[in-house]
Amino acid sequence: MADIVKLEKPEQRLPAAQGFLETETARDILRSLALVRSIDGPAMTMISGAPGIGKTETLRYFETQDPNGVLLLTVTKGEGNPLNVAKALAAKFGMSQLKGYDLFALRKEVAACIGPKRILLIDEAQNLYQRHKVLDTGSSFEWLWAASEDGGFDLVFCGDLTLQNIIAGLPHLQSRMRRPITAKAVSRADVVAMAGRSGLTQKPEVNLLAAVAVLPGGLRNVANVVRLADMFAGQESVGALHLKAAVADLNLEPHGGK
Numbered sequence: 001m002a003d004i005v006k007l008e009k010p011e012q013r014l015p016a017a018q019g020f021l022e023t024e025t026a027r028d029i030l031r032s033l034a035l036v037r038s039i040d041g042p043a044m045t046m047i048s049g050a051p052g053i054g055k056t057e058t059l060r061y062f063e064t065q066d067p068n069g070v071l072l073l074t075v076t077k078g079e080g081n082p083l084n085v086a087k088a089l090a091a092k093f094g095m096s097q098l099k100g101y102d103l104f105a106l107r108k109e110v111a112a113c114i115g116p117k118r119i120l121l122i123d124e125a126q127n128l129y130q131r132h133k134v135l136d137t138g139s140s141f142e143w144l145w146a147a148s149e150d151g152g153f154d155l156v157f158c159g160d161l162t163l164q165n166i167i168a169g170l171p172h173l174q175s176r177m178r179r180p181i182t183a184k185a186v187s188r189a190d191v192v193a194m195a196g197r198s199g200l201t202q203k204p205e206v207n208l209l210a211a212v213a214v215l216p217g218g219l220r221n222v223a224n225v226v227r228l229a230d231m232f233a234g235q236e237s238v239g240a241l242h243l244k245a246a247v248a249d250l251n252l253e254p255h256g257g258k
Contacts (some may be wrong), residue, residue, distance in 0.1 A: 004184040020061040021197055023219075025049070025183055029058045032179040036156065040147045044155045044176050046125075052192070052218020055158055059121050072115060072121045077193045080127040082143040096161040107143060111151030116181035119154035120144070121183075122194055126159035128216055151215060186213040194219055198226050204240040212252045221252055 013054035022030075023132070027048055036043045049055050056074075063070040073088055086106040093113040114120060122128070128140035141157070148155040157163060164182050167174050191210045200206065212221040229238050236242075247253055 011145075020057065020196060021054075023054055023193045024187055025053050025190050026058045026061075028181055028183070029055065030062060032181055033062050033119070033156065035179050036154045037156075037177065041151050042116075042154055044145070045157075045171070045178045045180050046163060046167050046180040047156065048156040048161055048167075048181065049160055050185055050218060051216065052213075052220045053186050054219055056123055059123055059156075059158060061120070069118050070121065071118055072123060074123040075122075075125060077127045080129065082140045084145065085128070085140050089114070093224050103143065107147045108150060111147040111153075114151045114153045115146070116152035117152075119156065120148070121156045121158060123158050124160075124162045125157035126166060128157075140206065141166075141173060145176075146174060172225050186218040190219060191222060194222050195226070198230075198238070200238065200243075202224065202240070205243060206246060208240060208243045208257040212247055215252060221250075224250060225252065 013178075016163075020026075032045050032047065036045050048130065059072055063072045068117050071089075073085075074121060075085065075088075079088075082103055083106075083223070086103060088112075089110045090106060093110070093132065095113075095194065122144065127158055128144075144155060161184065162193045163183070164180075167177065167180075188206075189211050192206055193199065195206050200209070209222045212225055213219060215221055217224075225243060225246045226238070228249060229242040232242040232245050233239070
């Protein structure tokens with residue numbers, strides 16, 4: 001492998017991956033988001049998918065298209081209880097003095113700040129689920145739904161594949177989901193799109209990238225392999241040989257094969 005590794009490159013052979021890549025999965029997500037936005041009154045949907053399929057990137061892109069109408073909140077693991085969520089949303093509107101507010105008052109205040117004509121995207125929404133509680137495990141989902149109804153804004157829950165089961169356990173919310181999406185793995189069409197952006201269109205190249213896309217990390221694996229393969233190629237055009245070297249170097253060979 002050392003024979004093809006070149007860390008210094010006088011020129012960049014592959015076009016830099018810039019901007020948002022609208023993969024098949026991204027288009028599917030954007031379609032559901034657009035549908036929710038088109039419905040009169042507060043509407044809701046769910047996006048559940050494996051890591052690395054482009055969920056977060058798509059949400060961020062959607063936010064950039066309408067920064068005044070879209071609000072994105074990422075929920076950190078361990079911080080998904082209703083009070084933390086309420087405080088995080090309040091902070092987005094400069095509400096720092098929260099002493100004396102209870103959850104009901106915070107809900108009313110946050111709902112008024114968000115208001116109608118907006119859509120709230122909750123990323124990593126599986127972290128809203130409080131596994132350590134025996135009762136009221138859906139309280140954060142309930143609080144957000146109530147705030148959506150109060151404020152008239154749309155609501156999107158986005159998270160990993162466990163989110164689908166969580167929502168299924170809240171049937172009164174599940175029944176309100178408009179065009180929910182569950183993507184269990186990276187599709188080959190998405191791999192083709194990402195590879196094609198870097199000029200990799202031959203079947204052996206795509207097959208190699210598709211093999212690493214099914215591993216944990218999904219399309220992030222593809223991006224990392226292509227980036228490293230470009231370094232290995234030096235001034236040559238990137239090909240299957242360089243991709244194979246990158247896959248091996250990143251320990252992404254299926255079943256640890258050589």
